[in-house]
Amino acid sequence: MSPISRGFHRRRQEAGDTAGRVPPGQYLTSDFPVLSAGPTPHTPLPNWTFSVEGGSSPASWTWQEFQALPHETVTVDIHCVTRWSKLDTSWTGVSLDVLLDAVSYDAPYVLAFCDGGYTTNLPVADLRGGKAWVAYGYDGNPLPAEHGGPARLLVPHLYFWKSAKWVRGLRLRETDEPGFWEMYGYHMYGDPWREQRYAGD
Amino acid sequence: MEALEEGVVDGNAIGGLLIELFGTEMTTAVGTCAACGAVRQVAEMAVYRPMLGTVVRCRSCDAVLMVFVEVRGVTCVDLSGLAQLA
Amino acid sequence: MAGTAVRGRLTWQTATVGAVVDETPAVRTLSLEVPDWAGHRAGQHLDIRLTADDGYRAERSYSIASAPGEPVAITVERLDDGEVSPYLTQDVRPGDEIEVRGPIGGYFVWDPADGAAPLLLLAGGSGVVPLRAILRHRARVGSSVPVRLLYSARSWGEVIYRSELGSPADGVEVIYTLTRQQPPGWTGYARRTDPAMIAEVAWPVAQAPLAYVCGPTNFVEAVASDLVGLGYPPQRVKTERFGATGTP
Numbered sequence: 001m002s003p004i005s006r007g008f009h010r011r012r013q014e015a016g017d018t019a020g021r022v023p024p025g026q027y028l029t030s031d032f033p034v035l036s037a038g039p040t041p042h043t044p045l046p047n048w049t050f051s052v053e054g055g056s057s058p059a060s061w062t063w064q065e066f067q068a069l070p071h072e073t074v075t076v077d078i079h080c081v082t083r084w085s086k087l088d089t090s091w092t093g094v095s096l097d098v099l100l101d102a103v104s105y106d107a108p109y110v111l112a113f114c115d116g117g118y119t120t121n122l123p124v125a126d127l128r129g130g131k132a133w134v135a136y137g138y139d140g141n142p143l144p145a146e147h148g149g150p151a152r153l154l155v156p157h158l159y160f161w162k163s164a165k166w167v168r169g170l171r172l173r174e175t176d177e178p179g180f181w182e183m184y185g186y187h188m189y190g191d192p193w194r195e196q197r198y199a200g201d
Numbered sequence: 202m203e204a205l206e207e208g209v210v211d212g213n214a215i216g217g218l219l220i221e222l223f224g225t226e227m228t229t230a231v232g233t234c235a236a237c238g239a240v241r242q243v244a245e246m247a248v249y250r251p252m253l254g255t256v257v258r259c260r261s262c263d264a265v266l267m268v269f270v271e272v273r274g275v276t277c278v279d280l281s282g283l284a285q286l287a
Numbered sequence: 288m289a290g291t292a293v294r295g296r297l298t299w300q301t302a303t304v305g306a307v308v309d310e311t312p313a314v315r316t317l318s319l320e321v322p323d324w325a326g327h328r329a330g331q332h333l334d335i336r337l338t339a340d341d342g343y344r345a346e347r348s349y350s351i352a353s354a355p356g357e358p359v360a361i362t363v364e365r366l367d368d369g370e371v372s373p374y375l376t377q378d379v380r381p382g383d384e385i386e387v388r389g390p391i392g393g394y395f396v397w398d399p400a401d402g403a404a405p406l407l408l409l410a411g412g413s414g415v416v417p418l419r420a421i422l423r424h425r426a427r428v429g430s431s432v433p434v435r436l437l438y439s440a441r442s443w444g445e446v447i448y449r450s451e452l453g454s455p456a457d458g459v460e461v462i463y464t465l466t467r468q469q470p471p472g473w474t475g476y477a478r479r480t481d482p483a484m485i486a487e488v489a490w491p492v493a494q495a496p497l498a499y500v501c502g503p504t505n506f507v508e509a510v511a512s513d514l515v516g517l518g519y520p521p522q523r524v525k526t527e528r529f530g531a532t533g534t535p
Contacts, residue, residue, distance in 0.1 A: 002336070002338040002386055003384040003385075004338055005337040005338055005339065005383070006380075008337045008338070008345075008374050009340075009343070010339060010341075010345070010370065035252055036249060036251055037256045038256065039209075082252040082253060161253060181254070184254060184268060184279065185272035198272045198273065199272070204512065205528065207503065208504065209504055209530070210528045213392060213394060213527045216332070216392050217333075217346075217389070217391045220388075221298065224297075228393055229394050243394075244394035244395065244526075245526065
């Protein structure tokens, strides 16, 4: 039985009018912690592509083509499974609705894949309906490499490990196969409002 | 083989974790990367700690050598990136 | 029982904080009374675990600042945005209990048995802690191995163990580089380490020196690379990286 460390506590939640915006077990931060499982990739933009693979008409865009797609700026709250939440973050990118509309498919799941080898799995339904983007701008500036630039997935209604940094595409799949962290016990879906941090939650 | 980024540490930092898991001092254990064959001591491997887990990578080719994830008090250990650990 | 060595427990045990010493405004040394301490080697570290009353736990590693045979002590630098270091440097009082695990480490250690080769110790900020343990061990065992310590700190006020390093043992030379601010009349190095500085302070390769580099990752990467560039065999350059703490 560990002794209690007198007076020790986790970093405090900041005060503020955040009723209903902070999921259970989370605390607010004004920082934007950089959490990486590997070295920051530096893919030159002329070599960068985003692809949607699988389905009957896979698609791929170069950086120039991607920049020419309809894009939008959104303000969203993000929630990391390591318990920090950051409200009102501003991102610019292309909606997954635009990208998925460009392909013909029937699959219910995707595996997102990234420079450096990171992967994460999601239901297609969670990328549809204005809920997800491939973001290349943050806070009015180009997305910094340490935060996933040139482009990352942004799926704010799920824990932020699903918002894969350095994303390069989606692989449409018939079955829900675990990505990198999911293989080690993180939840296959990851809804912060139901505190789905680990498999079995 | 590029310089490690600020925030990345080395195998010294997981010495305690490895003692807990293996029951013995492991920072001088020698690992062989299954991807590129590089041979080095655990203390000289690159250690990434994004708080979701600990990811140990080869300094020569960046391949994942070891992953440690703790879920509800139980640590999942993946050593499949090592061809050998002695 | 005759011939049976007493083994310390290589798992968490409860230690009591003894005396505390403020080395600088942001750095404190804590002595620890660890009941089943098995002894340690110069350069090793221990892990600390704190538990809040809501069950929240935090773990950190700290180099052991004392030599083998001396009471266990750690030196902690307070990071402004830290969670554990502000607690250890400001809130902890003698008599408090904290959990420790150790000693840990068989790589970044020095023993006199490592031979008569000259030692090159390179410290970035709080990276000086395990190197100070090495210096204290060397003095306690009466070793005459020549040592040079290059200590990079932001300013004179941030130099840890200032008075101790100011009167080093015979055969020990301490060289400082103060990277941000220097006192009036300072004639020493006044910049971040670079290949030229390393070339000036490093023992010649022909003497088969042993180097220990400890500090923030950026510091260790640069210095280790500079040493290898001078011809130091990589296996004669031992490294311990602290991550992003204490950047200049």
